[in-house]
Amino acid sequence: MKNIKVGVIGMGRIGKIHFDNLKNQIEHVEVLAISDPFFTKNVGVPNISSEELIQHKDIEAVIICSPTDTHADYISLCAKAGKHVFCEKPHDLSVNRVLETLQEVRDSGVKLMLGFNRRFDPNFQKIRSLVQQGEIGDVHLLKITSRDPAPPSLEYLKSSGGMFLDMTIHDFDMARFIMGKEVGEVYAVAGAFTSESVQEANDIDTAVITLKYEDGTMAVIDNSRKAIYGYDQRLEIFGSKGMAKVDNNKPDTHVLYNEYGAHGALPLNFFMERYTMSYKVEMQKFIEALVDDQPLPISGIDGLKAMMIALAAQLSIAENRPVTIKEISEEKVGREYTEQIIVK
């Protein structure tokens, strides 16, 4: 079985995770180069310019972990160079830019996978498989709790596209993934309670988002940018045959009982620890699909659809009313394109 040759653009926190997984944990892959002008450590492969990397004759696939505003350009270059792409979310903050590059990707015939890593988390995978095996029966309601331990910096917030596009987008994707059907309408309420930087960035940090699927079933997501007790990532599914939920992962299982109460560990602190496994499996699935020439588990359209939900949530907040995905899609994507791409 052949090895896929890859290059990694961007060696920040997530880039390093992917690089280490590709190098040490995943079979049938070889990292030929990295590209990050600010990364000076020697990791055993050449650190070259992003253009050189994308044009590298032996590299078949490119892992894009650079800042968001470079994603679309790199995807575009990869499409032109005939290189498959794994791209960290979000694809881009502009719908038009996403649509353009999706078209380029489609025209070029390369494969594109968006990094919605949480789909590969063992907890959420278990829920998904319970749904698929019919253990929940007809599913009526999905509940997602997703809270970060602390808000990002003001600088980050300003270029993030807002909480829905930056953070909740994972939950919007999860809402599609678990239920296996499309969201039709969105209503959101939100506030900015946790920090001055959030207010200064004119962003929100706390929200409850209600989703109606096209068949009338429902999901509800609650977010906070600041859960003082750590990274809170839970999910519950309810239907005619049962209910299932997954709790947070913890660093250990201890409970201490003393005169003041029973005390246990807090959740694993943030995505690096919490989603270690899902980052690894996600990359494994990407490589496996390339090796076997199979469709990738997450597509660029998945990224676009999560984005539509986020935009609907933003509009819902702005106008305090439920907003349909169709409305967003027709406005942002165009009616024709909507039918072609979104409403398959």
Add this chain to the structure above:
Amino acid sequence: MKNIKVGVIGMGRIGKIHFDNLKNQIEHVEVLAISDPFFTKNVGVPNISSEELIQHKDIEAVIICSPTDTHADYISLCAKAGKHVFCEKPHDLSVNRVLETLQEVRDSGVKLMLGFNRRFDPNFQKIRSLVQQGEIGDVHLLKITSRDPAPPSLEYLKSSGGMFLDMTIHDFDMARFIMGKEVGEVYAVAGAFTSESVQEANDIDTAVITLKYEDGTMAVIDNSRKAIYGYDQRLEIFGSKGMAKVDNNKPDTHVLYNEYGAHGALPLNFFMERYTMSYKVEMQKFIEALVDDQPLPISGIDGLKAMMIALAAQLSIAENRPVTIKEISEEKVGREYTEQIIVK
């Protein structure tokens, strides 16, 4: 310390619970009579007509557990007769009728307590006290899960006033009780998924209701009329200093580990088992307040306010938009009265 003399009208399921508690579990009270033409068992006190009971010269307080459509009339008679009232929820399905009897109660000087028994449940009491002690900090979000094990009969459904007024009203009251502040706006999505009788009654059985409090903080309630695994009554509170949640009560704590998995008990089946303690404490508090001539822990206004939220939720479903309590109140109660009674 003197004993309060009471009579119980209605000896159905809840009437019997209250009667037994009053007779065996609660101090400083004496049951002088019951009234229920369909109840034939001898429980050691005379079973007389409701009018006789209300007019009984020694009876100081009346416990109303008869069908909903009799509540307002009995309250009215009690007010006229100068008898304190404990009345099972709901007060009445008509806002006007509620307002009328509240006025009569107010004019007569008797005390009226609505039976929102869940306020006295040890789990919810604990959450309330954590909030009051500041353990949650500034509270940003309340989440209530409230699911019944099975939908009521078609007959019941038809006279129930709909799920929001019949079932969710407990959760609306809880949303006020836990947060200690008033709801300003309501948005609800709902469906009828669980049974034909619900559809036939033109009712709903599954809902997600988002509440915005007047200060911008939020609550979200999710309901189902049919949780196949039993009576699901959970609650979570989230704020700047922490998060707390309470889980269901179970008949035992066993977990069985065998080759198929780890298996534990289901929640206590329904309100009779689940809220045994809260029914008892509720009645205890009613009697204690009468003995000490103190204000009752739940007032008729509390009943009215929960009803307003339910009406807002109904309208939200009907028109698929967020609805303010003010709007409901001004329409249903009248602007003047709203200011006088609701917006204190």
Add this chain to the structure above:
Amino acid sequence: MKNIKVGVIGMGRIGKIHFDNLKNQIEHVEVLAISDPFFTKNVGVPNISSEELIQHKDIEAVIICSPTDTHADYISLCAKAGKHVFCEKPHDLSVNRVLETLQEVRDSGVKLMLGFNRRFDPNFQKIRSLVQQGEIGDVHLLKITSRDPAPPSLEYLKSSGGMFLDMTIHDFDMARFIMGKEVGEVYAVAGAFTSESVQEANDIDTAVITLKYEDGTMAVIDNSRKAIYGYDQRLEIFGSKGMAKVDNNKPDTHVLYNEYGAHGALPLNFFMERYTMSYKVEMQKFIEALVDDQPLPISGIDGLKAMMIALAAQLSIAENRPVTIKEISEEKVGREYTEQIIVK
């Protein structure tokens, strides 16, 4: 269906529990009298001398809740008077005295039940039924954790017969009840770590007791007189088909997550709260058996057998060796009697 008429001797903590249950919670029974010279409250029935109570012509059964050193005498008087007996454990601290009164009970034909109330606890009942239904398969090991929140007074300790006869005796009975077979050999290690009064009473307060059943399977009990976090009553069963365990009961189900950890409630504090249900069911089963003229669920022989195990544990500590029940029985009960009574 007829009512059983009973009297209660001893209105201390446990006497009052039984009295309240008999009066308010249990059907087919009537309390005609109590007897306790130090109990002055009016509970609606006459407080008469123990002799009068036992001789009372209408009383059919006597509930003995007086101090331990009076139990055997009262049982003896009841046997002579033809009254059935419910007696709190222990029967007596002297094996001879137990044997004598058991003989009297047997000769008189009255029924005697020992108050091993924990057999009726929902948690332990669940484990027992899992064993009986074969869910555990061949049972290999039983583990019991039984810890009190605080050691009793020096005065109590001095007349208690020692920890094994006073406290662990419940666990010895549980070891027979859950497994449904007889203990053959005992080995115990122990220490006095928790208080000076335990040391002054020449008693122990911490122990691990290993039991070998006659078929070679095993149980292990661990005790402490002082668990600072409350009353710790857990049990685990292990066998060829699975393992099951029960945890402590708690006053509420809350968990609070803050920056310091996850915090929950401590176990219910002591036997009054923890075994509320088992006290009630125990008495219910006693009355039901009398009404139906059926055998009582716990016999005097059960009390004797638990006592034998306690004596074996005491000897094991004294001589630091495993001690067989046969050895204890032959020495204390006599070989002939052992075969007749103990080894059925």
Add this chain to the structure above:
Amino acid sequence: MKNIKVGVIGMGRIGKIHFDNLKNQIEHVEVLAISDPFFTKNVGVPNISSEELIQHKDIEAVIICSPTDTHADYISLCAKAGKHVFCEKPHDLSVNRVLETLQEVRDSGVKLMLGFNRRFDPNFQKIRSLVQQGEIGDVHLLKITSRDPAPPSLEYLKSSGGMFLDMTIHDFDMARFIMGKEVGEVYAVAGAFTSESVQEANDIDTAVITLKYEDGTMAVIDNSRKAIYGYDQRLEIFGSKGMAKVDNNKPDTHVLYNEYGAHGALPLNFFMERYTMSYKVEMQKFIEALVDDQPLPISGIDGLKAMMIALAAQLSIAENRPVTIKEISEEKVGREYTEQIIVK
């Protein structure tokens, strides 16, 4: 900071774990060679004979993962060659052989670490740190549950030295590690319930072992070779200030509630999954200690002491009596040597 150069002897299940960790997960180390005649996969380093590996001029430390009966010889060769040693447990099944090689190790000045990997498990580390921080107060009792999912093959059993030396030895080491003090006396009961091969091997598969520490405090271990629900690795510590326990690790946190009950995942199946982290940290600590020229966290004496406890447990079973470590030590090690080495 320099890199330690190592070689790995034995590439069976555990050898491969260590190799992968050394190669991919641990810093400051380089694997120069492996040695396993039955291992044919190319892992990027030469596969040479064990003698060549031990004599390899650049190799500073040897990781011994070969069959038990080769351990002592390889340790001996390493000592002569001046190579540090990490050796999987057990050192050897003969006390004399252990003593000989320990002397050689001591004389040569090389460092020897025994692979009691569980000391590095996050759960047990947490308990250890709670004890050390005084959160438990004076510790009175340690409880260890250690059950394998299935008994090994008859062939393995025959050369294993018996359950106590093969399996429980980890628990005996844990009993010393957690409590930080020495065991004085052992009493064990056991049976062979789970398989014919265990009986044929004249071994046991189920046991309860009581340990008395030299200061009178206690530990109790329960073992089974066959827990049908998986690998059961729990621990509880009890003392004057509190109790703490750790539960099993699970592959996910899901609970499914349906009409039959609440169902969750079983423990991680066996040591490969359960102790992934501890294998990694163990090797990390070994390498770090060599890099910094610090004492190793586990010594050869630790191996010997756990072995003494196992031998005492064996004798306890054989003679059905408590056995002191001193007795074992004087008989097996010699009085003089005991004082010199064991009783420091």
